[in-house]
Amino acid sequence: MPPRVQRNSSYLNGMSITGTSTRVTDVSPTSGMCPICIKNCPVLCEIGLSAIRGREVIYPEPEQFGYSTAGALKDYRLDWSDFNILSRLTEVHGIEEDPDKAIFPNVDVSTKVGGIPMKIPIIIGAYGSTEVARLNWDSLAVGASLCGIILIIGENVCGMDPDSKIVNGKVEYSREMERRVKAFREFWDGKYGDIAVQTNVEDQRLGVDVYAISKLDVRIIERKWGQGAKAIGGEVRIRDLDKAIMLKKRGYIVIPDPELLEVQEAFDAGYFRSFERHSRVGIPKLKDFVEDVEWLRDQGAEKVGIKTGAYRPVDVAFTMRTASEAKVDYVVFDGAGGGTGMSPVPMMNEMSTPTVYLEAQVLKCCQILKKKGRYVPDIVMAGGFINETQIFKAIAMSNFGDGPYVKAILMGRAPLTAVFKAEYFVELAEKNALPRNFVSKYGDDPEKFFIAVPKLKSVYGKRFKQIPWGAIGLYDYLYERVRFGLQQLMAGARKWRLDLLDRTDLAALSEWASKVTGIPTIDEVDSEVMESILID
Ligand code: SF4
Secondary structure (H helix, E strand, C coil), X not given: CCCCCCCCXXXXXXXXXXXXXXXXXXXXXXXXCCCCCCCCCCCCCHHHHHHHHHHHHHCCCHHHCCCCCEECCCCCCCCHXXXXXXXXXXXXXXXXXXXXXXXXXXXXXXXXXXXXXXXXXXXXXXXXXXXXXXXXXXXXXXXXHHHCCEEEEXXXXXXXXXXXXXXCCEEEECHHHHHHHHHHHHCCCCCCCEEEEEECHHHHHHCHHHHHHHHHCXXXXXXXXXXXXXXXXXXXXXXXXXXXXXXXXXXXXXXCCCCCHHHHHHHHCCCCCCEEEEXXXXXXXXXXXXXXXXXXXXXXXXXXXXXXXXXXXXXXXXXXXXXHHHCCCEEEEECECCEECXXXXXXXXXXXXXXXXXXXXXXXHHHHHHHCCCCCCEEEEECCCCCHHHHHHHHHHCCCCCCCCEEEEEECHHHHHHHHHHHHHHHHHHCCCCCHHXXXXXXXXHHHHCCCHHHHHHHHHXXXXXXXXHHHHHHHHHHHHHHHHHHHHHHHCCECEHHHCCHHHXXXXXXXXXXXXXXXXXXXXXXXXXXXXXXX
């Protein structure tokens, strides 16, 4: 077993994500309960709140839905911090051996996923019908296009849109889908990145793929098989009874049943404030999927991807076999430990394969396929990525000598956080309510405190005013910080191109990390050649 100090189950009975806590902190490591549980306890722990609100407590605080994202809090005993990046002194790769040229701003961090060029190896999404995506869409879309990356519109957007025109069960128009695609294209340079549309079972029934391709000229369709945060379909909260009824009529699973009179009365009386809308999960079969991808290409899809969750190893192998036979352009594997707009908290914490373990399984599949001469699609890893160190490690780990299998990583929560933060601080500035220490460090004018403003003004001129502040926050975060940081790390490893990162750039910090991934421990790295360097 791994040597790191392990956390235990003490978090089970009090979690900030559900708004619960315990009366005392020295709780049982097994149950998470207070060692003495008293009748007159005013604190709402998981058990206590569940006794009052039942099913609601499975989820992140319902009141925060639409204004938050949520992720797992369990320690999976292995994450990217279990590896260190090895720096180099004597070798330079991908640029001339000239100290004037081998400087970090010259590092090329561009990549291609499924043949689509991106300025940085980051995809964001998939942001579907969840309210937090709708409310922050313009910033996400414009920010993604400024960064030159792929943005994925998630599932159920047309099905949830009250303004969708559905004829004979097929969508012919969706105001919300059209808005989302157009928002990305407003600042898109037509070259780097693109907009993709993801489809689940309900979307396929509604013909969202054909609508997106034929009416909105979307080039990338992504079939959704799952996500890291949960192994069931997408879920959202509906705070409007009429909308809940509309969605049930459109075929969604809505809980509780909004068409029952007693449920309507309970909702009107305020016993509960939101319905849950659930969607279905697909049950993919190899032959059907190969035909589906051919059909999608016949419909005009230029690129086809799969987004899957962190299912057990045999399902990882099935996914890779199917993706290979169907010759999809890319597969996104989403590991446990990431997040979502709304997922059951116990499922986020306790189910599915965490990201590093998952990448190790995926890479094993890639190598087997490659060895047999089979097609290997581009791989995108997701699940808890927020910064450049993780990106470096995920890509480097995937290169066994013929170039990285992992061409990019995907972020979901972190870009939303950047958008939230940017918009909130602008709101505070408008109300003259910025924290004093913030003002003393960065000023009180958004035009001054966002560092990329002068650059964006010079690039976009008068159009600068149309860029939402949230998009500038996203650009500052992904392009000005993560890209910059990645360039520095790569220059430290003396690699001036992303495809040059490989497994020799990493060392495992524990035997467990080494066992799972095959990356040597730091004491093993180069141990065989040290003597020959000293004495030859
Ligand atoms: S109800 Fe019992 S277990 Fe829960 S917080 Fe109170 S004392 Fe602790």
